[in-house]
Amino acid sequence: MFQIEFDSPDSVVGIDLGTTNSLIACMKLTKPEVIPGEDGNRMVPSIVSLPPEGAPIVGNAARAELIDHPARTVYSVKRLMGRGVADVQEELKLFPFHIAEGSESVIRLVLGEKTLTPPEVSALILRQLKANAEAALGMPVTKAVITVPAYFNDAQRQATRDAGRIAGLDVLRLVNEPTAAALAYGLDKRKQGVIAVYDLGGGTFDISILRLHDGIFEVLATNGDTHLGGDDIDNRLLKIALEDVASEWGEDVSHYGEAVQTLRAAVIRAKEALSFALSATVDFTWHGKAYRREITRELFEGLIRDIVDRTLGPCRDCMKDADVTPEQIDEVVLVGGSTRIPMVRSAVEVLFRARPHTELNPDEVVALGAAVQAGILAGTVENQLLLDVTPLSLGIEIYGGVVSKIIHRNSTIPASAGETFTTGIDGQTNVLIHVVQGERELAKDCRSLARFDLKGIAPMPAGMARIEVRFLIDANGILHVTARDGRTGLEQSVEVKPTYGLTDEQVEAMIEASIDHAEEDYQAAQLAGARIDADAIMTATAKAQKNSAWLSLTDEERQAVTDAANRLQLAYHHEDHQIIRAQIDRLNEVTHSLAERMMNTAVNSALKGTHV
Amino acid sequence: MSQTCWNCGIAVSARFCEQCKALQPPAHDFFEFFGLSRQLALDVKDLEKRFYGLSRQLHPDLFSRKPAREQEYALEASAVLNDAYRTLKDPVSRALYVLKQEGFDIAEQGTKDVPPELLEEVFELNMALEELREGDADARAQLQPARLRFERMRDEIDAAMQLSFAAWHAGNERAKLDDVRGQLNRRKYITNLIARTDEAHVSD
Numbered sequence: 001m002f003q004i005e006f007d008s009p010d011s012v013v014g015i016d017l018g019t020t021n022s023l024i025a026c027m028k029l030t031k032p033e034v035i036p037g038e039d040g041n042r043m044v045p046s047i048v049s050l051p052p053e054g055a056p057i058v059g060n061a062a063r064a065e066l067i068d069h070p071a072r073t074v075y076s077v078k079r080l081m082g083r084g085v086a087d088v089q090e091e092l093k094l095f096p097f098h099i100a101e102g103s104e105s106v107i108r109l110v111l112g113e114k115t116l117t118p119p120e121v122s123a124l125i126l127r128q129l130k131a132n133a134e135a136a137l138g139m140p141v142t143k144a145v146i147t148v149p150a151y152f153n154d155a156q157r158q159a160t161r162d163a164g165r166i167a168g169l170d171v172l173r174l175v176n177e178p179t180a181a182a183l184a185y186g187l188d189k190r191k192q193g194v195i196a197v198y199d200l201g202g203g204t205f206d207i208s209i210l211r212l213h214d215g216i217f218e219v220l221a222t223n224g225d226t227h228l229g230g231d232d233i234d235n236r237l238l239k240i241a242l243e244d245v246a247s248e249w250g251e252d253v254s255h256y257g258e259a260v261q262t263l264r265a266a267v268i269r270a271k272e273a274l275s276f277a278l279s280a281t282v283d284f285t286w287h288g289k290a291y292r293r294e295i296t297r298e299l300f301e302g303l304i305r306d307i308v309d310r311t312l313g314p315c316r317d318c319m320k321d322a323d324v325t326p327e328q329i330d331e332v333v334l335v336g337g338s339t340r341i342p343m344v345r346s347a348v349e350v351l352f353r354a355r356p357h358t359e360l361n362p363d364e365v366v367a368l369g370a371a372v373q374a375g376i377l378a379g380t381v382e383n384q385l386l387l388d389v390t391p392l393s394l395g396i397e398i399y400g401g402v403v404s405k406i407i408h409r410n411s412t413i414p415a416s417a418g419e420t421f422t423t424g425i426d427g428q429t430n431v432l433i434h435v436v437q438g439e440r441e442l443a444k445d446c447r448s449l450a451r452f453d454l455k456g457i458a459p460m461p462a463g464m465a466r467i468e469v470r471f472l473i474d475a476n477g478i479l480h481v482t483a484r485d486g487r488t489g490l491e492q493s494v495e496v497k498p499t500y501g502l503t504d505e506q507v508e509a510m511i512e513a514s515i516d517h518a519e520e521d522y523q524a525a526q527l528a529g530a531r532i533d534a535d536a537i538m539t540a541t542a543k544a545q546k547n548s549a550w551l552s553l554t555d556e557e558r559q560a561v562t563d564a565a566n567r568l569q570l571a572y573h574h575e576d577h578q579i580i581r582a583q584i585d586r587l588n589e590v591t592h593s594l595a596e597r598m599m600n601t602a603v604n605s606a607l608k609g610t611h612v
Numbered sequence: 613m614s615q616t617c618w619n620c621g622i623a624v625s626a627r628f629c630e631q632c633k634a635l636q637p638p639a640h641d642f643f644e645f646f647g648l649s650r651q652l653a654l655d656v657k658d659l660e661k662r663f664y665g666l667s668r669q670l671h672p673d674l675f676s677r678k679p680a681r682e683q684e685y686a687l688e689a690s691a692v693l694n695d696a697y698r699t700l701k702d703p704v705s706r707a708l709y710v711l712k713q714e715g716f717d718i719a720e721q722g723t724k725d726v727p728p729e730l731l732e733e734v735f736e737l738n739m740a741l742e743e744l745r746e747g748d749a750d751a752r753a754q755l756q757p758a759r760l761r762f763e764r765m766r767d768e769i770d771a772a773m774q775l776s777f778a779a780w781h782a783g784n785e786r787a788k789l790d791d792v793r794g795q796l797n798r799r800k801y802i803t804n805l806i807a808r809t810d811e812a813h814v815s816d
Contacts, residue, residue, distance in 0.1 A: 172676055173673070173676075213664060214664075216664055216667060216668070373673075376673050377673055377676040378676075378677075379677060385667060385668060385671055385673060385674075386673070387667060387671070411694065411698060412694040412697070412698065413694070414672065414687055414690045414691035414694060415691055415694050415695060415698075416691040416692070416695055417695075472687070472688075472691055474672070474687055475671070475672045475673065475687070475690070
């Protein structure tokens with residue numbers, strides 16, 4: 001179905017930047033494969049911790065920091081991407097986020113002494129994934145496809161792209177998670193058909209319905225909720241457990257970050273166990289006190305029923321928008337760790353009247369699909385093409401605060417619309433356009449995207465100017481606005497004031513800062529590597545000096561080795577790795593004949609051994 | 613379409629330069645883009661085939677290793693392709709597009725084109741909706757038959773519109789486009805009525 005080139009130097013990776021876990025994958029021959037980290041784990045928990053000194057801690061290592069240093073550690077940061085502080089009031093009640101002043105358009109998270117924006121925290125996760133891939137592939141990784149929830153709005157998409165840029169990645173494409181999953185599943189599957197992808201992740205829910213047409217994956221409609229996921233189940237269980245602990249111990253532990261995180265880990269373990277067993281125990285000890293509670297699957301299902309039910313409305317709306325009935329859906333694909341919950345599976349089965357696919361690991365399928373899309377962009381995967389849609393309608397605010405929709409939701413992207421604007425008063429030289437995303441009639445009920453200021457209009461009587469504005473949503477789902485003077489045909493300047501998110505200048509500054517750090521990080525790694533090698537060769541030399549071969553050397557040779565070893569010893573604490581390296585090389589050189597003789601001695605004794 | 617290739621400078625008349633294969637700036641007329649003449653009655657299956665075929669040639673994914681300028685053209689061409697397909701596959705938006713290209717003013721119409729027989733329907737519907745708002749659940753019983761009547765009217769207009777499409781195809785007479793325009797206005801009014809009955813149904 002597709003061909004592949006071997007080891008293209010221009011390889012592109014696929015990244016699933018998840019709420020709970022993140023993964024990186026690439027095409028290996030004809031199949032996408034997840035790239036494990038150095039610790040062998042395929043998933044990098046999306047947890048970042050900033051110690052008082054030294055490099056940030058990311059992933060599994062940061063998990064322990066969550067309990068030991070909760071004020072320096074952050075998880076589920078994806079929930080904050082592209083949002084302002086007013087949007088996340090619900091999150092603030094449930095997550096231990098510490099937010100600084102001035103977080104109206106971009107949230108600033110306090111982590112110890114530092115303040116970071118969500119794209120910067122995400123960039124640290126991306127950096128870790130990038131390093132994992134570079135170590136495994138043995139080459140630099142600079143180009144990536146990153147997945148986003150299908151229901152992400154423009155600001156959330158921009159924030160994700162910014163994170164990639166800050167991490168030093170050229171983000172070739174943002175791909176919707178459910179669509180990526182369909183790509184991963186569709187590799188050698190049916191040529192025609194309708195697929196529903198149900199994606200219940202850590203923090204977001206997406207439903208997409210696609211039509212397959214000889215390698216074209218055409219999304220018919222998408223729907224979802226960017227505030228619904230496994231996190232909500234965890235928070236529900238945690239809240240109940242905290243109350244239960246309080247009533248049993250007569251002490252409320254909810255103000256101790258460490259206790260809360262320990263209990264949270266315990267309820268998550270119980271939740272996961274309940275996907276396979278009919279009952280599980282929540283075990284929690286803190287300050288010498290023990291709490292133990294048995295939860296049956298039946299009780300668990302009663303607790304989360306409303307959360308599962310909240311996914312069904314978007315599914316029905318999506319079928320309606322796609323103009324398909326459950327009978328017309330040929331395949332259902334499950335994505336996201338939360339779809340392991342038996343109750344979720346049966347709800348999906350009842351709704352779509354089809355047994356869902358579970359062959360691929362629901363935690364990995366999005367990353368695998370991102371790798372396939374990376375292959376499409378690199379030109380190594382042929383005859384497959386994704387036609388995605390924009391999840392939300394794009395509109396402009398007109399008089400009375402009413403929204404005039406110019407690109408409707410579920411339009412195939414890239415999509416565009418043209419509008420002509422004019423002036424309202426004599427001599428007016430600029431026009432302000434407020435662009436929003438959403439389905440509601442009033443601008444204040446939609447998501448404000450940006451204000452575009454059309455500047456430099458030649459002064460003339462009201463209503464005479466004709467400014468033709470083109471709104472274009474690209475294949476990433478990101479809006480571009482251009483304008484020209486309808487009379488002269490000349491390009492008109494447009495100043496963009498994003499309502500949420502970082503400005504280009506801010507992103508540039510962060511890239512600068514991260515490059516500086518990247519250089520520091522690189523130097524630190526080189527230094528550590530050189531010292532490890534120095535230790536190894538000094539140990540080997542000391543050992544060799546006790547070998548019989550040592551005595552067979554000339555006095556000069558022995559002196560040279562001793563001198564070189566002493567010099568390396570002196571260079572060892574130098575901050576420049578190149579100085580250490582030079583002495584390692586020197587010691588290597590002078591111990592060459594010693595090593596040869598030792599080898600011969602070893603071979604000789606081995607040969608003798610065989611003759612006995 | 614430009615006269616000479618932006619990349620190699622030879623004369624071009626096709627979407628891709630015959631010499632250097634570079635993608636050229638796209639045509640902006642929806643029919644021209646698909647290689648079709650301006651028409652109201654259109655084979656949607658054939659349109660879909662053309663859409664998939666062109667998507668395989670023009671999607672930005674296929675240009676990620678090309679020069680920046682060609683990437684821009686691919687983005688632009690794909691946007692026009694998708695806009696054109698979306699507009700032309702639906703008979704109502706297709707008819708509106710043809711009217712616009714033929715120089716008709718298709719700005720929002722008021723109620724002046726609403727036929728008198730509809731005014732009575734609208735009056736009755738408003739009464740029923742008002743009663744429903746005041747808590748008279750019996751009024752709901754009137755909604756379903758009203759919706760069915762509106763749907764029947766819409767279907768009649770759709771059938772009449774198909775005839776107008778064919779009539780315009782036969783002789784390109786401008787008067788036939790006037791018919792289409794009147795039909796579109798009535799259709800819009802009726803779909804609004806259907807939406808209002810649905811809203812009343814959902815809101816309780």
